[in-house]
Amino acid sequence: MSMALQWVVTSTSLEVSSSMGFLDSVRDMRLLDSSKFMSRDFGSIRAKRDKRRKFRYCSLNTDMKYASVGQSGLENASNFPLLSNVLANPTAGGEVAVSSEKKVYDVVLKQASLVKRKLSSTTELEMKPDIAMPGNLGLLTEAYSRCGEVCAEYAKTFYLGTLLMTPERRKAIWAIYVWCRRTDELVDGPNASHITPSALDRWEARLEELFQGRPFDMLDAALSDTVSNFPVDIQPFKDMIEGMRMDLRKSRYKNFDELYLYCYYVAGTVGLMSVPVMGISPDSQATTESVYNAALALGIANQLTNILRDVGEDASRGRVYLPQDELAQAGLSDEDIFAGKVTDKWRNFMKSQIKRARMFFDEAEKGVTELNEASRWPVWASLLLYRQILDEIEANDYNNFTKRAYVSKAKKLFSLPTAYARSMVPPSRKLSPVMKA
Numbered sequence: 001m002s003m004a005l006q007w008v009v010t011s012t013s014l015e016v017s018s019s020m021g022f023l024d025s026v027r028d029m030r031l032l033d034s035s036k037f038m039s040r041d042f043g044s045i046r047a048k049r050d051k052r053r054k055f056r057y058c059s060l061n062t063d064m065k066y067a068s069v070g071q072s073g074l075e076n077a078s079n080f081p082l083l084s085n086v087l088a089n090p091t092a093g094g095e096v097a098v099s100s101e102k103k104v105y106d107v108v109l110k111q112a113s114l115v116k117r118k119l120s121s122t123t124e125l126e127m128k129p130d131i132a133m134p135g136n137l138g139l140l141t142e143a144y145s146r147c148g149e150v151c152a153e154y155a156k157t158f159y160l161g162t163l164l165m166t167p168e169r170r171k172a173i174w175a176i177y178v179w180c181r182r183t184d185e186l187v188d189g190p191n192a193s194h195i196t197p198s199a200l201d202r203w204e205a206r207l208e209e210l211f212q213g214r215p216f217d218m219l220d221a222a223l224s225d226t227v228s229n230f231p232v233d234i235q236p237f238k239d240m241i242e243g244m245r246m247d248l249r250k251s252r253y254k255n256f257d258e259l260y261l262y263c264y265y266v267a268g269t270v271g272l273m274s275v276p277v278m279g280i281s282p283d284s285q286a287t288t289e290s291v292y293n294a295a296l297a298l299g300i301a302n303q304l305t306n307i308l309r310d311v312g313e314d315a316s317r318g319r320v321y322l323p324q325d326e327l328a329q330a331g332l333s334d335e336d337i338f339a340g341k342v343t344d345k346w347r348n349f350m351k352s353q354i355k356r357a358r359m360f361f362d363e364a365e366k367g368v369t370e371l372n373e374a375s376r377w378p379v380w381a382s383l384l385l386y387r388q389i390l391d392e393i394e395a396n397d398y399n400n401f402t403k404r405a406y407v408s409k410a411k412k413l414f415s416l417p418t419a420y421a422r423s424m425v426p427p428s429r430k431l432s433p434v435m436k437a
């Protein structure tokens with residue numbers, strides 16, 4: 001059983017004697033031997049925090065009538081454009097249901113105000129964590145290089161892109177990647193059937209420990225160091241675990257609002273974790289909110305694409321990650337999905353789902369240019385590659401039941417220079433409605 005899994009399934013304390021790697025599926029287990037890096041190897045970390053995050057809200061409904069893409073509602077919280085969700089989700093008692101987008105937006109606002117408070121506090125001691133003390137440096141270097149190896153193993157193109165980043169940023173992104181991969185592996189990996197909600201609670205407790213400077217193993221130690229060096233907040237990490245809990249208890253999504261929340265939890269969070277490390281260009285005139293909004297949108301776009309690509313595969317596990325109300329409106333039901341027949345009704349339904357995913361990609365594209373120059377290429381590359389999966393679903397005549405849409409090696413290769421060319425475009429100095437002086 002994998003290290004992370006064994007820990008969350010059986011552990012009641014941090015004392016685990018195992019020296020196994022964390023992912024069974026990784027070919028070279030030595031790569032993931034975390035035993036040398038148990039928490040006892042480190043003193044506590046006094047994390048320095050210098051958060052400056054603000055977010056901008058954007059709503060993307062398939063019903064374009066209510067779409068508010070490109071609005072900058074976050075500058076004024078009272079302008080929050082809830083109309084579509086109020087219409088979509090009136091509660092039985094006539095009260096207004098709080099939409100998922102509003103919930104996500106609230107997380108974002110809370111973080112933004114936290115950042116502001118931190119920035120205005122000049123008395124805070126900025127201590128380098130003990131984890132980076134001379135005795136630990138070798139282990140830390142090894143921890144990061146293992147994270148890099150895992151990343152190279154699982155996400156080659158992305159890994160190559162990170163090589164363009166500064167060494168500090170690159171290592172930090174690797175550490176975040178590995179934590180996300182391990183978290184996902186808990187519910188999606190070969191041992192997923194052993195995972196219970198309380199196992200996820202233990203994984204979350206372990207997350208809290210590492211944010212306090214008490215990493216459990218060497219891979220956690222890399223992330224522990226990262227969060228002490230970059231203004232990365234714990235909330236998106238906790239929210240990703242929440243997404244995994246949701247996956248355990250839920251296999252249907254009533255409407256897009258529910259699906260949006262799921263997508264935020266499992267993928268939008270990745271955008272929020274990554275931007276503080278990737279950095280915003282010093283030349284950018286965009287609001288921090290708008291950049292975070294784009295990052296959120298990229299995560300959602302990726303997850304929606306992933307869902308549309310994997311309809312057949314998910315159905316074979318009894319899962320339908322599609323809004324039930326929209327299926328019904330299209331004259332479809334779960335039975336049609338399990339039957340796996342491509343009909344005109346299905347094609348039309350898929351067209352609207354693909355359109356929505358593309359809107360999220362469009363929203364994301366607005367923000368990539370605002371990132372630090374060295375971070376743009378990997379983001380463009382991953383965006384272009386993932387976006388093309390939607391084209392492939394179309395090319396398969398919407399048969400995502402028995403055909404897996406994939407981007408050919410040739411197309412992937414062709415996208416890389418395109419991504420590079422786009423990453424050379426500097427942030428616009430001209431003010432647009434989504435930017436402020």
Ligand SMILES: CC(C)=CCC/C(C)=C/CC/C(C)=C/CC/C(C)=C/[C@@H]1[C@@H](COP(=O)(O)OP(=O)(O)O)[C@]1(C)CC/C=C(\C)CC/C=C(\C)CCC=C(C)C
Pocket residue numbers: 158173176177180181184266267268270271272274275291292294295296298299302303306364365367368371378379382
């Ligand atoms: C440059 C870049 C892509 C950075 C992100 C690095 C990072 C920390 C990635 C973690 C990915 C991960 C392991 C997430 C766990 C949950 C999960 C599996 C989500 C799905 C990803 C695809 O997974 P998978 O490898 O299983 O896919 P395949 O089946 O092999 O196709 C998701 C669909 C979503 C992942 C979400 C992102 C990559 C969001 C990226 C957003 C940013 C980096 C923000 C960019 C900033 C702006 C301003 C646009």
